[in-house]
Amino acid sequence: MxxxxxxxxxxxxxxxxxxAFLIGTLAGLLQVFIxxxxxxxxxxxxxxxxxxxxxxxxxxxxxxFFIFAFFISGMSKSLGAFGPKVLLWNWIGFLVxxxxxxxxxxxxxxxxxxxxxxxxxxxxxxxxxYVGLALFVVGSWIMGFxxxxxxxxxxxxxxxELSPLFAFMTVSTIALWVIACLGVVAxxxxxxxxxxxxxxxxxxxxxxxxxxxxxxxxxxxxxxxPAYMAWYTVVPKILGVPVFSDSLARLAFVLFIxxxxxxxxxxxxxxxxxxxxxxFLQVVLTFMVILPSLMTAFSMFANFERAGRxxxxxxxxxxxxxxxxxxxxxxxxxxxxxxFIPGGAGGIINASFQLNEIxxxxxxxVGHFHITVxxxxxxxxxxxxxxxxxYLTGRKFSNTMKKLGFIQIGxxxxxxxxxxxxxxxxxxxxxxxxxxxxxYNGHESALEWxxxxxxxxVTMAVGGSILFLSAMLLLYIVIMSAFVSPKxxxxxxxxxxxxxxxDKRATPKILENWLVWIGIAFVLIxxxxxxxxxxxIQHAPPGSxxxxxx
Amino acid sequence: MHLHKYEKIxxxxxxxxxxxxLSIVGVNAFxxxxxxxxxxxxxxxxxxxxxxxxxxxxVKKLDDDxxxxxxxxxxxxxxxxxxxxxxxxxxxxxxxxxxxxxHSFTIDNTxxxxxxxxxxxxxxxxxxxxxGKYLIICNEYCxxxxxxxxxxxxxxx
Numbered sequence: 001m002x003x004x005x006x007x008x009x010x011x012x013x014x015x016x017x018x019x020a021f022l023i024g025t026l027a028g029l030l031q032v033f034i035x036x037x038x039x040x041x042x043x044x045x046x047x048x049x050x051x052x053x054x055x056x057x058x059x060x061x062x063x064x065f066f067i068f069a070f071f072i073s074g075m076s077k078s079l080g081a082f083g084p085k086v087l088l089w090n091w092i093g094f095l096v097x098x099x100x101x102x103x104x105x106x107x108x109x110x111x112x113x114x115x116x117x118x119x120x121x122x123x124x125x126x127x128x129x130y131v132g133l134a135l136f137v138v139g140s141w142i143m144g145f146x147x148x149x150x151x152x153x154x155x156x157x158x159x160x161e162l163s164p165l166f167a168f169m170t171v172s173t174i175a176l177w178v179i180a181c182l183g184v185v186a187x188x189x190x191x192x193x194x195x196x197x198x199x200x201x202x203x204x205x206x207x208x209x210x211x212x213x214x215x216x217x218x219x220x221x222x223x224x225x226p227a228y229m230a231w232y233t234v235v236p237k238i239l240g241v242p243v244f245s246d247s248l249a250r251l252a253f254v255l256f257i258x259x260x261x262x263x264x265x266x267x268x269x270x271x272x273x274x275x276x277x278x279x280f281l282q283v284v285l286t287f288m289v290i291l292p293s294l295m296t297a298f299s300m301f302a303n304f305e306r307a308g309r310x311x312x313x314x315x316x317x318x319x320x321x322x323x324x325x326x327x328x329x330x331x332x333x334x335x336x337x338x339x340f341i342p343g344g345a346g347g348i349i350n351a352s353f354q355l356n357e358i359x360x361x362x363x364x365x366v367g368h369f370h371i372t373v374x375x376x377x378x379x380x381x382x383x384x385x386x387x388x389x390x391y392l393t394g395r396k397f398s399n400t401m402k403k404l405g406f407i408q409i410g411x412x413x414x415x416x417x418x419x420x421x422x423x424x425x426x427x428x429x430x431x432x433x434x435x436x437x438x439x440y441n442g443h444e445s446a447l448e449w450x451x452x453x454x455x456x457x458v459t460m461a462v463g464g465s466i467l468f469l470s471a472m473l474l475l476y477i478v479i480m481s482a483f484v485s486p487k488x489x490x491x492x493x494x495x496x497x498x499x500x501x502x503d504k505r506a507t508p509k510i511l512e513n514w515l516v517w518i519g520i521a522f523v524l525i526x527x528x529x530x531x532x533x534x535x536x537i538q539h540a541p542p543g544s545x546x547x548x549x550x
Numbered sequence: 551m552h553l554h555k556y557e558k559i560x561x562x563x564x565x566x567x568x569x570x571x572l573s574i575v576g577v578n579a580f581x582x583x584x585x586x587x588x589x590x591x592x593x594x595x596x597x598x599x600x601x602x603x604x605x606x607x608x609v610k611k612l613d614d615d616x617x618x619x620x621x622x623x624x625x626x627x628x629x630x631x632x633x634x635x636x637x638x639x640x641x642x643x644x645x646x647x648x649x650x651x652x653h654s655f656t657i658d659n660t661x662x663x664x665x666x667x668x669x670x671x672x673x674x675x676x677x678x679x680x681x682g683k684y685l686i687i688c689n690e691y692c693x694x695x696x697x698x699x700x701x702x703x704x705x706x707x
Contacts, residue, residue: 046694116691120652122668123693205652205668247552270654271665272589272672279588280579287572294564298557353575357586357661361654361689430658432689438697445658445685506552541592541669547650549625549693 001494005087006076007392009094010069011482014389016098017065018478023105024057025471032419032464036457037437047436048114048550055117056108059223059373060136061101066381067226068094068143071170073388074229075147077497078164079154086153089146097139104132114550116434118216119192121208124546127196134188137181144174162512165246165502166233172253173225175518176218179525180261183214195546202543206273207536213264214529221260223373225253227380230333231300234384237498238330239307239323244299247507254517255292259285261521262528266351270360278532279353285528286351293344300337328405329498332383335413340376346424347372361434364427367420375416379409382474389481390495396488397495401477408477411470418454419463425455587664589673598622598649607631612643619703621646623653623666626695628686634703638681647671654690657703665690678705 001007027050033039034047041047072090076082082090107113112126119125119133151167162168187208195203232249236242243249265274265282308319324330346368349355359365386405390397427433431449440446450456488494510516553561578584598604603620608631610618619642621630636642646655646666653666657676664672678684688699 048691048694048696051691114694120690123651206670209652209667245552245554245557248557268665269586270663271587271667272591272670273667274588275590276579276585276588279586280576283575284572287568290568290571291561291564294560295557298560302554302557348571352571353579354584354586354661357663360663360665361656430656432656432687434689434691435697440685440687440700443685443700443702446687535590539590539592542594542596544595544650544668547625547693549651549695 001394002073002076002392003081006072006082009087009090010072011389011392013065013069013072013094014385014392014478015482016101017062017069018475020057020061020065020101021471022475024054024062025468027051027054027057029464029468032461035435035437036461038461044111046111046114046550048116049108049111051434052108052114052116053105056104059117061105063223063373063377063381064097064136064140066385067173067223068140070226070229070381070384070388071147071173073392073497074166074233074499075150075170077499078166079150082150083153086146086150089149090143093139093142093144093146095139096142097136100132100135100137100139102132103135104129107132111550118212120212121192121195121203121205122544122547123550124196124548127193130188130192130196134185134193137185137188141178141181144178147171148174162504162507162509165243165249165504166229166499168250168512169225169229169232169253171514172257173222173229175514176225176257176260177222179257179518179521180215180218180222183211183264184216187211202545204536204540205544206271207533207540209268209271210264210274210529210533210536213267214261215264216267217264218260220369220373221256223377225256227336227377228252228256228296230380230384231296231337233500233502234498235300235330235333236303236307236500238327239303240310241303241306241500243500243502244302244306246502246504247511248295248299249502250507250511252292252295254511255295256289257517258521258524259288259292262524263289263351265528265532266356269353269356273536274532275535278528282528283351283353285524287348290348297341328386328402328409329383331406332386332409333380335409336376336379336383339371339379339413339416343368343372343376359427361432362427363423363431363433366433367423367427370416370420370423374420375412379412382409382412385474385478386481387495387498389478390485390488391497393482393485394488394494395481395485396493397481398485401480401485404473404477408470408473411466411473415463415466415470417463419460419467422454422459422463425452426450429455587662587672587674589671591671591673592669593647593671595647595649595668598647603645604647609634609636609642616641616643618643618645621655622649623647623655623688624649625651625653625693626688626699628655628699628701630701630703634686634701636678636703636705638678638705638707641675641677644674644676645671651692652690653688653692653699656687656689658685658687660684663689681705681707 107129113129115123115125194200263282263286266286308322311322313319313322429449648666648668655664684703686701
């Protein structure tokens with residue numbers, strides 16, 4: 001069991017994560033009913049306010065707090081108990097992040113910030129919304145640096161040794177996060193805040209968009225890498241095999257740092273202000289991420305096969321039936337991975353220079369991130385939650401909870417399949433995202449979008465409702481494991497933190513040389529961004545004043 | 551560093567895919583001139599109505615085979631002159647800008663899908679193959695009336 005300090009810290013992070021999850025999923029449920037015209041909101045509440053809350057609370061708040069709960073537990077488990085300083089700075093970071101979250105959420109709820117989570121200028125929210133976002137990022141940095149401090153102490157005490165895989169991956173993810181946030185910090189501190197408080201009159205819109213997407217794309221890797229950490233380190237333990245290859249895992253994470261940041265232009269392919277050459281260069285860099293993704297897929301399936309054969313699976317695919325399907329911890333993550341196969345392929349489509357024209361800002365994109373972040377990431381986090389909370393509270397995870405857990409992930413998978421399939425097809429037909437109910441005055445083309453078997457107004461709502469049911473079931477399990485389930489007494493009743501053995505004897509030392517990798521990352525960023533950003537500043541049009549159009 | 555034999559085969563396969571994908575995208579873009587909407591022309595967002603061609607929004611014939619459609623997007627409507635009518639089979643150069651927030655100019659059933667950023671002019675060239683009335687919508691969130699922001703373009707023989 002972990003030291004009491006870390007357990008409390010991790011549980012508080014988890015608590016904030018699931019509070020955000022509750023409000024965020026409720027907002028999601030309301031959305032599907034507004035979109036098919038079955039629900040009219042009271043005058044004080046607006047569709048775009050709910051949409052903003054849904055995006056911010058699920059994509060930013062739920063994920064980040066959950067990730068830190070996972071990091072704190074895993075770092076303490078793999079490197080040993082935190083010292084008082086590490087613990088203190090983690091608490092300071094947590095409180096700053098929480099203060100930012102509350103400030104931003106209040107601004108959304110009182111209708112002062114219906115700017116969606118991309119907050120594109122010159123839509124101008126209440127300045128305190130941007131302050132809230134800034135505090136959130138600063139808080140996450142403080143927690144991140146505190147964890148890095150814990151890691152440095154371990155490295156000093158174990159000179160010349162490679163750190164445990166979990167710690168290495170945590171530090172990689174924090175490095176990626178800090179480098180990525182530089183963009184959003186720059187735009188929020190130097191552009192949005194002075195402008196929203198009225199200290200300057202105008203904002204350079206194209207520059208703000210570019211700095212946002214410099215952050216916005218690696219942001220998705222900040223969600224994804226912790227899920228990958230579970231796939232690489234937790235899943236093998238559940239399967240009863242060691243980590244497939246320690247060096248492969250580390251190399252994949254290094255490549256993710258390199259190829260997830262200098263690629264933000266692929267979100268801006270349809271807009272002016274960036275020349276085709278620079279857009280294309282970032283498309284090329286975006287595609288590089290295929291390599292670490294395929295490496296990950298390989299080692300996952302290699303583990304499955306090894307475990308299945310160990311359990312007596314015969315023939316080419318016989319091992320598949322011998323996997324621990326009755327283990328909730330495994331099955332949840334397996335379904336999460338399965339969703340990522342079409343999710344990743346869709347990502348390559350989105351990033352393609354020309355194909356993006358077909359799907360840009362359509363419902364396809366919404367479908368895409370519901371089968372990338374909404375399932376592979378979220379369902380992996382659910383799979384971790386089942387054991388992580390009982391592990392932290394020292395409570396039992398009963399068979400009833402296990403059964404409910406299977407129902408919960410089953411519902412999530414079915415709901416997501418219905419909703420995201422409908423969204424993907426609707427997007428291909430041309431239906432836009434980020435809109436409340438609209439038939440464009442009964443326009444023929446707009447009505448045709450919703451004319452299919454899967455693509456009618458009901459399917460998305462049914463999918464969304466099933467998802468909400470699943471979310472409520474999950475919250476019930478969370479509350480039970482946190483506060484109600486009986487305490488474990490006998491040794492076999494305690495839930496463990498499954499962490500696989502990783503053989504680092506053959507791992508090259510250079511993989512843990514941060515100076516090299518962060519150095520290369522910055523070189524790539526400078527190649528991809530220096531000239532286009534310089535052009536945006538030198539060749540800037542007169543700036544935009546703020547608009548409140550909601 | 552040790553890599554499993556099958557892993558090496560898998561990575562070679564991945565790298566070959568990567569090269570194939572990028573070659574297709576690249577040849578399409580630079581040899582066949584199939585590039586998405588863009589442009590690096592700037593404009594004062596406060597003076598859109600006084601700046602050509604947006605001082606007279608609408609369709610203009612440039613020569614026998616090319617037309618220009620200048621359109622001003624603002625919350626929550628497009629101004630493209632009285633009615634937007636263009637001929638089928640001719641190159642139409644769309645030029646769009648915004649007087650306020652970010653919008654889009656997306657023509658349903660075509661691959662015209664342009665982001666409209668204040669301070670910038672977005673350009674996209676398109677040739678309609680079929681006559682008819684096409685729905686144009688804003689697919690970038692621009693405020694409470696966002697889902698009512700649309701217009702139509704008529705493509706004639």
